[in-house]
Amino acid sequence: xxxxxxxxxxxxxxxxxxxxxxxxxxxxxxxxxxxxxxxxxxxxxxxxxxxxxxxxxxxxxxxxxxxxxxxxxxxxxxxxxxxxxxxxxxxxxxxxxxxxxxxxxxxxxxxxxxxxxxxxxxxxxxxxxxxxxxxxxxxxxxxxxxxxxxxxxxxxxxxxxxxxxxxxxxxxxxxxxxxxxxxxxxxxxxxxxxxxxxxxxxxxxxxxxxxxxxxxxxxxxxxxxxxxxxxxxxxxxxxxxxxxxxxxxxxxxxxxxxxxxxxxxxxxxxxxxxxxxxxxxxxxxxxxxxxxxxxxxxxxxxxxxxxxxxxxxxxxxxxxxxxxxxxxxxxxxxxxxxxxxxxxxxxxxxxxxxxxxxxxxxxxxxxxxxxxxxxxxxxxxxxxxxxxxxxxxxxxxxxxxxxxxxxxxxxxxxxxxxxxxxxxxxxxxxxxxxxxxxxxxxxxxxxxxxxxxxxxxxxx
Amino acid sequence: xxxxxxxxxxxxxxxxxxxxxxxxxxxxxxxxxxxxxxxxxxxxxxxxxxxxxxxxxxxxxxxxxxxxxxxxxxxxxxxxxxxxxxxxxxxxxxxxxxxxxxxxxxxxxxxxxxxxxxxxxxxxxxxxxxxxxxxxxxxxxxxxxxxxxxxxxxxxxxxxxxxxxxxxxxxxxxxxxxxxxxxxxxxxxxxxxxxxxxxxxxxxxxxxxxxxxxxxxxxxxxxxxxxxxxxxxxxxxxxxxxxxxxxxxxxxxxxxxxxxxxxxxxxxxxxxxxxxxxxxxxxxxxxxxxxxxxxxxxxxxxxxxxxxxxxxxxxxxxxxxxxxxxxxxxxxxxxxxxxxxxxxxxxxxxxxxxxxxxxxxx
Ligand SMILES: NC(=O)c1ccc[n+]([C@@H]2O[C@H](COP(=O)([O-])OP(=O)(O)OC[C@H]3O[C@@H](n4cnc5c(N)ncnc54)[C@H](OP(=O)(O)O)[C@@H]3O)[C@@H](O)[C@H]2O)c1
Numbered sequence: 034x035x036x037x038x039x040x041x042x043x044x045x046x047x048x049x050x051x052x053x054x055x056x057x058x059x060x061x062x063x064x065x066x067x068x069x070x071x072x073x074x075x076x077x078x079x080x081x082x083x084x085x086x087x088x089x090x091x092x093x094x095x096x097x098x099x100x101x102x103x104x105x106x107x108x109x110x111x112x113x114x115x116x117x118x119x120x121x122x123x124x125x126x127x128x129x130x131x132x133x134x135x136x137x138x139x140x141x142x143x144x145x146x147x148x149x150x151x152x153x154x155x156x157x158x159x160x161x162x163x164x165x166x167x168x169x170x171x172x173x174x175x176x177x178x179x180x181x182x183x184x185x186x187x188x189x190x191x192x193x194x195x196x197x198x199x200x201x202x203x204x205x206x207x208x209x210x211x212x213x214x215x216x217x218x219x220x221x222x223x224x225x226x227x228x229x230x231x232x233x234x235x236x237x238x239x240x241x242x243x244x245x246x247x248x249x250x251x252x253x254x255x256x257x258x259x260x261x262x263x264x265x266x267x268x269x270x271x272x273x274x275x276x277x278x279x280x281x282x283x284x285x286x287x288x289x290x291x292x293x294x295x296x297x298x299x300x301x302x303x304x305x306x307x308x309x310x311x312x313x314x315x316x317x318x319x320x321x322x323x324x325x326x327x328x329x330x331x332x333x334x335x336x337x338x339x340x341x342x343x344x345x346x347x348x349x350x351x352x353x354x355x356x357x358x359x360x361x362x363x364x365x366x367x368x369x370x371x372x373x374x375x376x377x378x379x380x381x382x383x384x385x386x387x388x389x390x391x392x393x394x395x396x397x398x399x400x401x402x403x404x405x406x407x408x409x410x411x412x413x414x415x416x417x418x419x420x421x422x423x424x425x426x427x428x429x430x431x432x433x434x435x436x437x438x439x440x441x442x443x444x445x446x447x448x449x450x451x452x453x454x455x456x457x458x459x460x461x462x463x464x465x466x467x468x469x470x471x472x473x474x475x476x477x478x479x480x481x482x483x484x485x486x487x488x489x490x491x492x493x
Numbered sequence: 494x495x496x497x498x499x500x501x502x503x504x505x506x507x508x509x510x511x512x513x514x515x516x517x518x519x520x521x522x523x524x525x526x527x528x529x530x531x532x533x534x535x536x537x538x539x540x541x542x543x544x545x546x547x548x549x550x551x552x553x554x555x556x557x558x559x560x561x562x563x564x565x566x567x568x569x570x571x572x573x574x575x576x577x578x579x580x581x582x583x584x585x586x587x588x589x590x591x592x593x594x595x596x597x598x599x600x601x602x603x604x605x606x607x608x609x610x611x612x613x614x615x616x617x618x619x620x621x622x623x624x625x626x627x628x629x630x631x632x633x634x635x636x637x638x639x640x641x642x643x644x645x646x647x648x649x650x651x652x653x654x655x656x657x658x659x660x661x662x663x664x665x666x667x668x669x670x671x672x673x674x675x676x677x678x679x680x681x682x683x684x685x686x687x688x689x690x691x692x693x694x695x696x697x698x699x700x701x702x703x704x705x706x707x708x709x710x711x712x713x714x715x716x717x718x719x720x721x722x723x724x725x726x727x728x729x730x731x732x733x734x735x736x737x738x739x740x741x742x743x744x745x746x747x748x749x750x751x752x753x754x755x756x757x758x759x760x761x762x763x764x765x766x767x768x769x770x771x772x773x774x775x776x777x778x779x780x781x782x783x784x785x786x787x788x789x790x791x792x793x794x795x796x797x798x799x800x801x802x803x804x805x806x807x808x809x810x811x812x813x814x815x816x817x818x819x820x821x822x823x824x825x826x827x828x829x830x831x832x833x834x835x836x837x838x839x840x841x842x843x844x845x846x847x848x849x850x851x852x853x854x855x
Contacts, residue, residue: 194644220625
């Protein structure tokens with residue numbers, strides 16, 4: 034089989050783990066044609082972003098300190114792995130860039146991408162060294178994006194073609210490669226990064242372009258669970274999931290992939306397996322087109338309508354009320370424009386149970402910004418409206434493709450919540466009809482998850 | 494309009510001649526003078542922002558030399574020529590054309606190199622280099638479209654330039670545009686197409702003269718319908734490349750699915766086809782044609798297939814036919830002459846005029 038294997042930051046966090054990952058690749062190579070994709074070492078992306086910002090603000094002390102931390106971290110691993118030559122060369126290039134930014138005290142999104150990309154370049158160089166493989170960045174692998182630096186969108190058809198052209202022949206000739214995740218380039222070869230979905234996205238693009246048999250996403254968890262085991266002790270690992278279910282789960286963060294990263298795999302029908310670096314023998318969770326044996330949602334012989342109950346924490350809700358809100362064209366778009374202007378990420382739009390109006394769920398840390406933006410916008414309009422804030426909420430979701438077209442699911446969910454004494458603040462149904470999300474008070478979150486989990490007998 | 498030609502063979506030279514002969518007409522149709530701003534062949538290139546001297550260039554090429562050694566003294570105002578080397582080939586030449594001085598009109602690169610399905614990558618790269626540099630692109634070369642049509646169309650959209658290829662199927666007969674026009678507003682159930690003149694000539698000859706395959710092929714070569722190495726035609730490769738382009742041209746009128754590429758086509762040619770099969774078909778009122786077909790699920794197939802003798806698909810000699818099965822309008826068949834240097838050049842002119850019109854409009 035041809036397998037794309039992606040290793041996240043924790044899987045390559047130090048020399049020992051890089052060796053472990055290399056051993057995984059080597060043992061898989063005995064059987065399969067393997068394309069490893071690697072993220073930056075744990076924490077490094079954040080360090081590089083801070084470094085870029087420090088340099089841009091002319092803070093040379095902080096920039097030097099961060100540069101030293103990046104250097105030390107990589108050199109420590111590199112010496113242990115004997116990869117100091119490749120790593121030193123890369124670190125020198127990084128330093129050159131940082132000095133340029135320091136001198137100019139200006140950081141374009143393009144320069145930021147050039148700096149951040151070094152995280153993956155460095156880890157890739159080390160893993161490639163251990164494997165005796167060729168280190169390739171996303172550009173060399175053929176991934177082409179638009180010019181939206183920091184959050185670039187792949188030109189997907191062009192990338193499919195170019196990856197086939199560049200990597201295809203190398204793999205057919207049996208050459209070993211390691212590819213940087215996250216890093217790509219625009220059509221003129223200028224480094225860009227993929228933003229949301231990051232290295233997972235790289236892996237699925239390569240998997241689709243190379244017509245891989247499977248894409249293995251390694252991380253520090255065994256796979257996807259029916260619920261967070263910290264809230265639900267009897268949560269189980271999901272052996273199989275459909276792409277649609279995984280996309281839905283990804284919207285609720287959890288440990289799933291970003292929906293964007295699942296797209297290429299789903300579009301080309303390449304199954305994705307989420308598995309643990311630390312338990313290589315464990316098959317993990319297989320996300321594929323095929324439904325589990327025995328029809329929708331079968332899991333170990335049982336058929337379930339709801340497959341899992343993810344929870345999104347640290348959120349806040351904003352209710353915008355007032356009669357003038359309803360039916361007035363443009364009011365919703367004004368609200369969203371105001372929030373977008375302040376770069377507030379709206380997680381969920383829902384109908385409040387108590388009142389007509391718009392209710393929005395935003396990140397807890399963005400609440401003040403959201404409130405400020407809304408007050409400023411709505412004050413100008415002159416019609417009577419209220420902005421009410423509910424801090425400390427969470428969103429609990431029931432996800433499963435079997436929910437589509439099955440009657441009575443919502444009723445079962447609300448009955449179980451009522452029985453558990455959970456107060457429902459707001460609800461929303463996903464447009465796919467594959468999820469129902471419920472806003473509850475933060476403290477009631479785990480209880481709500483357990484209630485739904487039990488109602489649909491998802492536990493072991 | 495500045496036109497740059499990559500490939501200066503039968504088609505490229507026919508186009509140059511037409512640009513010279515129809516200068517006034519083209520200026521009217523495109524809203525500005527159309528000049529040949531650059532040309533390359535395998536060995537080198539010649540460039541003149543205000544237009545190369547076409548007569549002198551054709552005479553130079555006719556001596557067997559590369560355009561890369563075209564004398565700058567006779568080449569037209571400001572003409573320069575150079576040979577290619579390891580660091581400067583067709584793709585670099587194309588990119589440089591994007592930085593050429595000159596009029597404000599549209600700039601177009603025409604890919605008219607050989608349709609080499611075994612090595613399509615250089616032509617893909619020429620077209621990408623053109624579009625990356627902000628130049629519109631025309632291809633009469635089928636190979637890059639057959640393997641990378643989706644990628645090329647995406648690059649065109651991303652760079653806000655046009656990619657046109659009307660000469661790739663049917664050449665003089667605008668098969669692609671007519672087929673699309675016929676299918677618009679209806680639903681395509683299937684397509685059957687005779688789009689390779691050489692094989693149709695052979696099959697027609699076998700049927701009408703009761704001649705064996707080898708003899709009919711020899712006759713096709715003698716009359717210039719087939720090349721010395723006819724493999725591309727008789728093995729179905731040329732038909733399949735055109736079929737892929739046709740399927741892509743109709744793609745958005747279908748219900749979805751991937752844009753097909755050459756790898757998706759099942760291809761069987763007519764090499765060594767037995768005369769007995771044709772005789773036997775004839776006895777039943779049928780004849781055998783090399784058909785490219787698109788089925789209702791979008792599957793692509795090239796294979797010798799029986800059609801009704803005397804029916805609309807029983808075309809003589811090298812005449813092409815494309816039959817669309819439409820849900821509402823039934824069968825629509827387009828018939829016309831296919832390849833030929835001058836015919837293909839007119840197809841390029843058609844594309845140039847369209848590009849100028851759209852370019853002006855936005
Ligand atoms: N002829 C037709 O009736 C017809 C109809 C429809 C479509 N087409 C297509 O039109 C294209 C041109 O056909 P043609 O009959 O003109 O072919 P041709 O006479 O063989 O000419 C090919 C030209 O391309 C040049 N060339 C070859 N490889 C090249 C490369 N890598 N880079 C740059 N230039 C290169 C050749 O250079 P040199 O001069 O140095 O050899 C020559 O000038 C083909 O793709 C063909 O399939 C032809």
